[in-house]
Amino acid sequence: MATHVDYDADVIVVGSGMLGSLAATALAVAGKSVIMLEAGPRMQRWQVVENFRNTADKTNPNLPYPDLPWAMKSYGGKYSDTYWRNTGPFPFRPGMLKVVGGTTWHWGAATWRYLPSDMKLHSTYGVGRDWPISYEDIEPWYQLAEEAMGVAGNDADDQTGKGGTQAPRRSKPYPMPALGWSDFTRKVADRLNGAGFHFIDEPNARNSRPYDGRPACRGNNNCMPVCPIGAMFSGDMQVAKAEAAGVKLISEAVVHKLEKGAGGKITAVRYLRPDGSEHRLTAKYVIVAAHAMETPKLLLMSDVANSSDQVGRNVMGHTGVSLLFLSKEPLWPGRGPQQQGGIMDWRDGDFRRRHSAGKHSLSNAVPNHEVAARLLAQGVIGSALNRRIREDSARWVSVSTMLEQLPDPANRIVLSSSRRDALGLPMPDLYNDPGDYLRAGVAPMRQDYRRFVELFDGELIKDDGELENHDHLMGSVIMGADPRDSVVDGDCRSHDHPNLFLVTTGVIPAAGVVNPTLTGAALALRVADLLGREA
Numbered sequence: 001m002a003t004h005v006d007y008d009a010d011v012i013v014v015g016s017g018m019l020g021s022l023a024a025t026a027l028a029v030a031g032k033s034v035i036m037l038e039a040g041p042r043m044q045r046w047q048v049v050e051n052f053r054n055t056a057d058k059t060n061p062n063l064p065y066p067d068l069p070w071a072m073k074s075y076g077g078k079y080s081d082t083y084w085r086n087t088g089p090f091p092f093r094p095g096m097l098k099v100v101g102g103t104t105w106h107w108g109a110a111t112w113r114y115l116p117s118d119m120k121l122h123s124t125y126g127v128g129r130d131w132p133i134s135y136e137d138i139e140p141w142y143q144l145a146e147e148a149m150g151v152a153g154n155d156a157d158d159q160t161g162k163g164g165t166q167a168p169r170r171s172k173p174y175p176m177p178a179l180g181w182s183d184f185t186r187k188v189a190d191r192l193n194g195a196g197f198h199f200i201d202e203p204n205a206r207n208s209r210p211y212d213g214r215p216a217c218r219g220n221n222n223c224m225p226v227c228p229i230g231a232m233f234s235g236d237m238q239v240a241k242a243e244a245a246g247v248k249l250i251s252e253a254v255v256h257k258l259e260k261g262a263g264g265k266i267t268a269v270r271y272l273r274p275d276g277s278e279h280r281l282t283a284k285y286v287i288v289a290a291h292a293m294e295t296p297k298l299l300l301m302s303d304v305a306n307s308s309d310q311v312g313r314n315v316m317g318h319t320g321v322s323l324l325f326l327s328k329e330p331l332w333p334g335r336g337p338q339q340q341g342g343i344m345d346w347r348d349g350d351f352r353r354r355h356s357a358g359k360h361s362l363s364n365a366v367p368n369h370e371v372a373a374r375l376l377a378q379g380v381i382g383s384a385l386n387r388r389i390r391e392d393s394a395r396w397v398s399v400s401t402m403l404e405q406l407p408d409p410a411n412r413i414v415l416s417s418s419r420r421d422a423l424g425l426p427m428p429d430l431y432n433d434p435g436d437y438l439r440a441g442v443a444p445m446r447q448d449y450r451r452f453v454e455l456f457d458g459e460l461i462k463d464d465g466e467l468e469n470h471d472h473l474m475g476s477v478i479m480g481a482d483p484r485d486s487v488v489d490g491d492c493r494s495h496d497h498p499n500l501f502l503v504t505t506g507v508i509p510a511a512g513v514v515n516p517t518l519t520g521a522a523l524a525l526r527v528a529d530l531l532g533r534e535a
Helices: 018-029 045-053 102-106 121-125 135-149 155-160 183-194 235-244 291-302 368-377 382-395 442-455 517-534
Strands: 009-014 034-037 199-201 248-250 254-260 266-272 278-288 320-326 339-343 358-363 396-403 412-420 426-431 459-462 500-502
Touching: 009 018, 018 034, 018 102, 018 135, 018 235, 018 278, 018 517, 034 235, 034 278, 102 235, 135 517, 183 199, 183 339, 183 442, 235 248, 254 278, 254 291, 278 291, 278 517, 291 412, 291 426, 320 442, 358 442, 368 382, 368 396, 382 396, 396 442
Parallel strands: 009 034, 009 278, 034 248, 278 500
Antiparallel strands: 199 339, 254 266, 266 278, 320 396, 320 459, 339 358, 358 396, 412 426
């Protein structure tokens, strides 16, 4: 006779960021009982805006957010600056937050889809790894994620594929038309397109018209660190939807242990409160959606899901290079959203057999802080400083280029053997070497840079080819068909534990050059649909 088991919930979701809250909402709508746990506190938008207003350094998007000794963000505070330690040759540091709603409080909202070839990189070009699923498997979930988030984009760019393959096939149009380009973006795009480049619109989760209770973008130009009016989608908005659907949220709950039981199932989740007290919850299924940095940390602390010894390994990020120059004519960046478009000519092609793909992104952020710092370093002061800030800010052009890193098991997150946080939990250490494949992509990107400067008759400020951190942590709990070299299967289910799912960009096995959050959101909805039918 079967034994009846009482659970605290059908599903426990660890992490209240966009991916976790999307999955939680979908499960609750499907009639499942869901508890969502978040290590950080709850913030109101007005509090973040006020913190930003009172912060001297406007260039660090992490600064306006909480930094707690028991829930540290990745950098930008008294406690957090000691939390994440790099032990390898490259100082990678993701912009993670621990707060209800997660890191998309301060993302740029770029919502690119991966290409079919991105997902079959090894089969197509003989390098890296393939996904165990195809673009066709995830395409419907891309569409649903875009509708849930409210994505604005240019369907013509997708359909024409100008300049080679830049965007994949879509089954439906974007939920909203693209936002109008600022005068700065238009001038730059026209000049580059006229010279043979292909500058296209960047799809983003930012309203071009009122959508889902959010206003249209008003161009406040501080999307990072916070959209003051909520025109940009962020995880806190999805948390509100989750709670309205019946999800129980417990904030300031630091999950530190997943318990294993019979049949390899995860039987309970244990968490600590700021006062050190421990609590335990049970569920039929567990979803860990705790960022690509914190998810492997929790699995390693729990000694679960790691029969392959791949938990924490294969770390990838969008390391890249950047260009700064002053155009001859005033262009006036800083009006409208901080990100509006870029050049994807190096996104795909047979060259990927030899070197990394690349994506050039144009910054439309207000540059006054950087401009002033440069002038002060040159000794410019007084009325001359005021005049030059105005002149140089009008002519400032900033381009950042994301490059494609391949998965390497040597690049890994491990638990520190000596460093502990206020709750006694180990802090993370990372070894990361971007690799020769990525480095080989620098030269062709810099060839473009030289042409960009020429086209604007520019005064070069920076083009040194030095690798820089452009964020987007992936690969740390890698997806694959073979349990011997991966952590989860194509459904994001742990190979070791049938009721454990990982909903994080950490499952991505091939980084490409586009921002991975939309892909993580699509996978979250796909997992929720599976569990809605299975639980």
